[in-house]
Each structure stands twice: as C-alpha cells, then as structure tokens.
Amino acid sequence: MNLNITATIVFVGLFLFVTWVGFVAAHWRKADLNQLHEWGLGGRRFGTVVTWFLLGGDLYTAYTFIAVPALVYGVGAMGFFAVPYTIMIYPILFLVFPRLWAIAKKHGHVTAADYIRTRFNSRLLALAVALTGLLATMPYIALQLVGMEVVIGALGFPTEGFIGHIPLIIAFIVLAAFTYTSGLRAPALIAVVKDMLIFITIFAAIIIIPAKLGGYGAIFDAVPKAKLTLTPPVGQTLGGYSAYITLALGSACALFLYPHSMTGILSASSGRVIRRNAAALSAYSFVLGLIALLGYMAIAAGVDKNPLHAEGFARYGANFAVPALFLDMFPSWFTGVAFAAVAIGALVPAAIMSIACANLFTRNLYKEFWRRNCSDAEEARVAKIVSLVVKVGAVLFILAIPQSYAIQLQLLGGIWIIQLLPPILFGLFTRGFNANALLLGWATGTAVGTYMAATRGFVSSIYPLEFWGITIPGYAALYSVVLNVVVAAVLSPVFDRLWPSAGALDQTSNRR
Amino acid sequence: MASGDKAARDKKDGIWRYWPRFFLIIPFALVVWPPFYNRIEPTLVGIPFFYWYQLAAILLGAVVVMGVYVLERRQDSGPSDGPEAKGPPPPAGPGASS
Numbered sequence: 001m002n003l004n005i006t007a008t009i010v011f012v013g014l015f016l017f018v019t020w021v022g023f024v025a026a027h028w029r030k031a032d033l034n035q036l037h038e039w040g041l042g043g044r045r046f047g048t049v050v051t052w053f054l055l056g057g058d059l060y061t062a063y064t065f066i067a068v069p070a071l072v073y074g075v076g077a078m079g080f081f082a083v084p085y086t087i088m089i090y091p092i093l094f095l096v097f098p099r100l101w102a103i104a105k106k107h108g109h110v111t112a113a114d115y116i117r118t119r120f121n122s123r124l125l126a127l128a129v130a131l132t133g134l135l136a137t138m139p140y141i142a143l144q145l146v147g148m149e150v151v152i153g154a155l156g157f158p159t160e161g162f163i164g165h166i167p168l169i170i171a172f173i174v175l176a177a178f179t180y181t182s183g184l185r186a187p188a189l190i191a192v193v194k195d196m197l198i199f200i201t202i203f204a205a206i207i208i209i210p211a212k213l214g215g216y217g218a219i220f221d222a223v224p225k226a227k228l229t230l231t232p233p234v235g236q237t238l239g240g241y242s243a244y245i246t247l248a249l250g251s252a253c254a255l256f257l258y259p260h261s262m263t264g265i266l267s268a269s270s271g272r273v274i275r276r277n278a279a280a281l282s283a284y285s286f287v288l289g290l291i292a293l294l295g296y297m298a299i300a301a302g303v304d305k306n307p308l309h310a311e312g313f314a315r316y317g318a319n320f321a322v323p324a325l326f327l328d329m330f331p332s333w334f335t336g337v338a339f340a341a342v343a344i345g346a347l348v349p350a351a352i353m354s355i356a357c358a359n360l361f362t363r364n365l366y367k368e369f370w371r372r373n374c375s376d377a378e379e380a381r382v383a384k385i386v387s388l389v390v391k392v393g394a395v396l397f398i399l400a401i402p403q404s405y406a407i408q409l410q411l412l413g414g415i416w417i418i419q420l421l422p423p424i425l426f427g428l429f430t431r432g433f434n435a436n437a438l439l440l441g442w443a444t445g446t447a448v449g450t451y452m453a454a455t456r457g458f459v460s461s462i463y464p465l466e467f468w469g470i471t472i473p474g475y476a477a478l479y480s481v482v483l484n485v486v487v488a489a490v491l492s493p494v495f496d497r498l499w500p501s502a503g504a505l506d507q508t509s510n511r512r
Numbered sequence: 513m514a515s516g517d518k519a520a521r522d523k524k525d526g527i528w529r530y531w532p533r534f535f536l537i538i539p540f541a542l543v544v545w546p547p548f549y550n551r552i553e554p555t556l557v558g559i560p561f562f563y564w565y566q567l568a569a570i571l572l573g574a575v576v577v578m579g580v581y582v583l584e585r586r587q588d589s590g591p592s593d594g595p596e597a598k599g600p601p602p603p604a605g606p607g608a609s610s
Contacts, residue, residue: 077550083566084543087573091536094577217558229562230550241546248543275581282574289567 003156004327010336011155011343014197015171018190018344022178025185034377036110039183039384040359041267044105048276050188051268054352055277056284057191058264059255062147062346063140065198065291070318072295076227078240080292081247086285088252094278097256098271099428105266111356112262112424113364119427122435123368128442129420130364133259134357136413140258141353141394142406144346145172149398150316151339154323159315165399171343172350176391179351180384184267187351194348197341199287205338206290209297209329219293222300237471243462250478254418259356260349291322298325350391358387408458415449415461418477422488436499437491445484452476532583539573 029045031038046054064082071079100115109115112133117126145168152167153159178186210216220228230240255261268274303309303324312320326338362383367374374382397406419442426433452463453476463476543549543566552560 077562080563080566083570087539087543087566087570090573090577091539094536094580095533215558217555220555220558220560228552228560230546232547232550241550244546245544275584279574279578279581282570282577285570285574286567289563289570293563 006332007336008155010333011340014340019174022186025189026182034380036380039380042184045269046267048273053191054188055264057348058352060284061349062342063143066147066319068292069295069322072292073298073321074318077230081244083289084248085251089255090278097265098274101271110359120435125435125439130360132416133360136417137353139406139409142397143410144350145398148343148346150319151342172395176388187348191348194344201338201341213300219300223296243473246474246478250475257417257420260353263356354387354390357390358383361386411461415477418481419445434492434495437495438488441484441488444487445480449476449480532580538576542569
C-alpha cells in the first residue's frame with residue numbers, strides 16, 4: 001500500500017490538535033489535581049452535556065466502530081445485536097446508577113470496589129471486584145490499539161516490523177502524557193472533538209455511500225439473503241434467536257459494571273445528570289445502528305474484490321471492511337477526517353480505561369493492602385504512575401502477542417465483569433445477601449463462564465445450553481451470572497446462620 | 513426501592529412513588545422477542561424490517577426514558593440525589609402527578 005499523503009496530513013493535523021486539547025484540559029475547571037477525585041473523576045463536576053460527550057466517547061469506542069460493522073460484514077444480522085443491546089442499557093442506567101452515584105458521592109467512593117468494601121465490610125469481596133475490573137479492562141485497552149492500528153495501516157503506513165509500530169507508539173506516548181497531566185479532564189474535552197468528527201463522518205457516510213451504490217434497496221439486494229435475518233429455530237435448537245437476545249441482554253447488564261463506565265458515571269455532577277443522559281445517550285445508539293449498516297455497504301461496494309485492499313484484508317480480516325469502504329468512497333481529505341475520528345475515538349476510551357484501572361489499583365490494592373495511611377497526594381501520585389504502567393502494558397501486549405489473544409481476552413472480560421452484577425445490584429437494592437455467599441457466587445460464575453468459553457475454544461461466547469432436550473445457544477456471560485445469583489441467594493441464609501458476624505453489612509451504605 | 517425514612521413517612525409513598533418507572537419495561541419489550549422482527553417485509557426505503565424496526569426502537573426507547581424522567585420531575589422535585597435536589601423535602605403527596 002502507498003501512503004495516502006492528503007489523508008495522512010489531515011489525520012496528523014487533527015491528531016496534533018487533539019493533543020493540544022488534551023494538555024489544555026489540565027487548566028479547564030482548575031482544581032488541585034493532586035487529589036484522586038479531581039484527577040480521576042474530574043472533581044465529580046461534569047454537567048449533562050459534558051457527561052453526554054464523556055460517556056458517549058467512553059462506551060462507543062473505536063473498536064466498536066470497527067468491529068460492529070466488521071461483524072455485520074462477516075456474519076450479517078447477528079452482528080446487529082449491538083442495537084438491542086444499546087436499547088436495553090439505558091433503562092438499566094436510569095434505574096440503578098443514580099443511586100450508586102449518590103452513595104459514592106456521600107462516602108467519597110471512587111471505584112465500585114470502594115462501594116463494595118463499605119457496603120459489605122468485606123476486604124475479600126472488594127478485592128474480587130477490583131481484580132475482576134482490572135483483568136477485564138486491560139485487554140479492552142489493548143483492543144483500542146487494534147482499532148487504531150487498522151486505520152493507521154489503511155493510511156498506507158508501512159506495517160512491517162518495528163518501524164510499523166512507531167505511529168502506534170507515538171500515539172500512546174501522547175496519550176500517556178496528557179492523561180498523566182490532565183486526568184479525566186483530558187478525555188472529557190477530547191471526547192467533544194471526537195464525537196463531532198464521528199457524527200460528521202457517519203452522516204456523510206449514510207448520505208454519500210448509498211447515493212453512490214444506488215440507494216438502500218440496492219445495498220440490501222447485494223447482501224446474500226441468508227445474512228439479512230437471523231437463523232430461525234430448526235428442530236431441537238433455538239437457532240439464532242436465543243443467541244441474539246442473550247448477547248444483547250448480557251452485554252447490556254455487563255456494560256456499566258466495567259470500571260471505565262463506572263468512572264464516567266461517578267464523574268457526573270448529580271443523579272439527575274445521569275438520568276437525563278439515559279435518554280440523551282440514545283443518539284449514540286442510533287449512530288451505532290447506522291455504523292453497523294456500513295458492513296452491508298462494504299459488501300455492496302465489493303471492497304473485498306478491490307485488489308488495492310487485498311493486503312489490508314489479509315492483515316486485519318473483516319476489521320478492514322469499513323476503512324476500505326471509506327478509502328473507496330470518500331475523497332482523500334475526508335478519509336483523513338474519518339480515520340482521525342476512529343483513532344481519536346480510541347484515545348478517549350483508552351484514557352478513561354487507564355484512569356479507571358489506576359483508580360482501582362490505587363484505592364483498592366495499594367491503599368487497602370500496603371499503605372493504609374497514605375496521604376491524598378501520594379494516592380494521586382500513585383494513580384498517575386499506574387495509568388502510565390497500564391498503557392505501557394497495553395502497548396507491549398499488542399506488540400508481543402497475537403491480536404487474536406486480545407480479542408479472546410476481551411471476550412472473557414465480558415464474562416468476568418458481569419459477575420459483579422449480584423454484589424452491586426443486590427448491595428444497592430436489598431439487604432439479605434451475605435458477603436461470603438456473594439463471593440462464592442462470584443467464584444462459581446467466573447469459573448463456569450470461563451469453562452463455557454473454553455469449550456468453544458475461546459473464539460465464541462455462545463454456549464449451546466442443553467435443556468430438556470432442547471439446545472438453547474446463548475451468551476455464556478448471562479448463563480453464568482444466573483448461576484452466580486442462584487449460589488449467592490441459596491448460600492446467603494446458610495452463611496448468615498453459621499457465621500452471624502462474618503460479612504456483616506454496613507447498614508448506612510445502602511441508603512442515600 | 514423505598515429508601516428508608518422516605519418510605520416510613522407515608523406507606524403509599526413506597527414503590528408507587530416511582531410508578532412511572534414501570535414504563536421502563538417498554539424498551540426491553542420492544543426487542544426481547546426476535547421472532548417478531550426477524551423478517552424482511554415490510555421494507556422502508558429499501559431497508560428490511562429487521563433493521564428499520566430496531567433503529568426505530570432506539571428512538572422509541574429514548575422517548576420512553578425521557579418521558580419517565582419528565583413524569584418524575586413533575587411528580588416532585590425528584591429523589592434527593594443531587595446538589596440541586598437538596599431543597600425542602602417534597603410534599604408526600606400520593607399520586608401527586610399534577
């Protein structure tokens with residue numbers, strides 16, 4: 001591939017602009033960044049609009065923009081599960097998280113594990129929550145790099161050997177530097193730029209591309225019929241139906257348990273801001289639905305038949321479908337804008353994820369187990385350093401290990417993170433659960449979910465559950481969390497009787 | 513969802529305080545049954561039903577969540593979970609849905 005000069009100039013220009021924004025952010029709403037809640041939560045002062053951009057930039061990541069249409073391009077209708085998924089997250093956000101926000105604000109909690117620590121007075125359960133969050137987020141950061149790598153490759157940079165990794169390394173040094181100095185303020189401000197670029201790109205795409213391909217009718221006619229709808233149940237199996245809806249529901253339950261979502265939510269200035277955003281964030285879901293359709297546009301445009309793209313598809317697989325589509329359909333300068341949107345779309349969540357990991361490590365491992373009396377300034381300093389370590393780790397991960405491992409680990413991450421649902425949900429809304437029972441439920445769910453993924457060779461999270469002779473293929477995360485809930489519910493009364501004092505809950509912390 | 517002292521103030525002030533939230537089942541109901549929307553006809557400007565229905569469901573879901581938010585705001589000054597909600601306690605009016 002030859003370097004696309006015009007697109008590269010636009011791309012680099014936008015990237016430099018965003019870098020400047022990232023450093024300027026330190027002075028935005030100026031406060032003492034040597035306090036963890038200022039550096040890591042933006043002082044909990046983000047209003048409705050900033051929260052909308054921040055959560056939008058946080059949840060709809062670059063990887064989503066590349067992978068969702070790639071899935072639709074590859075498997076068709078099943079890839080559209082992202083749409084019901086994003087429909088279901090908002091009622092959950094509305095019902096559950098303003099309450100968590102209020103408690104976190106009152107007690108100065110920065111992470112979900114902080115909340116669990118106070119609520120159940122259990123160091124072990126809090127540790128489980130913190131470790132799960134860290135393990136599930138690390139591969140997710142690495143995946144943001146995958147999204148970035150695809151567009152850098154599509155610009156025509158050399159991709160061989162160490163030289164090929166230099167653009168990625170530069171991008172991550174920049175990211176690490178402004179996250180270190182500005183904390184959560186940097187991604188919040190950059191998210192505004194990123195979302196503008198994404199919205200411009202997508203609206204241009206859904207107008208220009210169908211016009212060139214002869215309208216939506218022609219696009220869908222070009223897609224093989226079998227891809228257009230889910231496989232209906234045949235014989236003794238529920239086919240695509242159960243997989244589709246369990247994927248959507250399980251992903252929706254898991255989303256806000258991720259540390260980076262939690263960071264975005266806790267940085268809001270009130271519960272009302274969160275509720276308003278539960279409605280307003282749907283705008284991103286709609287855009288995501290349109291982005292998913294780009295997968296079909298890529299099929300209709302026949303991007304895989306263009307010899308110019310052969311190398312890209314060989315290297316990145318279906319993930320190359322959307323970049324190839326943009327290269328074919330847009331003028332060079334606008335391709336630069338679109339690719340910059342994806343790359344900056346990787347920076348925002350990567351920054352928030354590394355901040356979330358830093359918060360978790362500092363609060364729930366460092367302070368909890370090594371330095372109980374560390375000062376606020378020391379706490380913030382450790383968090384800043386950890387945010388650097390996390391990013392170096394993510395880069396090494398991508399450079400040293402095959403990409404497919406990152407994808408498989410992220411798939412496992414979804415199964416692991418959903419196991420935090422019972423402690424957090426039941427912690428917020430019930431009183432009857434015992435900390436040790438929840439811990440065993442967590443262990444069971446994690447083990448069984450991982451086993452289910454292992455039976456599929458870690459390439460798919462759809463587990464064919466046999467139930468009275470009927471096969472119900474479904475999302476392993478959802479199946480395993482059901483087991484988690486059952487274990488926690490059954491063992492809670494038993495444990496309460498056996499060890500009445502253990503896992504006693506702090507009654508004050510599930511109230512507002 | 514009755515949070516302690518508030519529920520104690522008025523029995524009816526319990527779960528019914530949050531009645532608009534039952535509408536939040538609608539976004540789930542719209543998409544929970546794939547056999548309903550797993551079809552190509554009727555198409556809309558060439559887009560199969562499966563796709564335009566779910567895109568429309570996003571908008572409907574947003575309208576429902578916004579509606580619930582507005583209803584709760586009307587009902588009282590909302591659950592006291594924000595700095596701006598720290599005014600005098602809302603009147604314990606069961607069904608004060610103006």
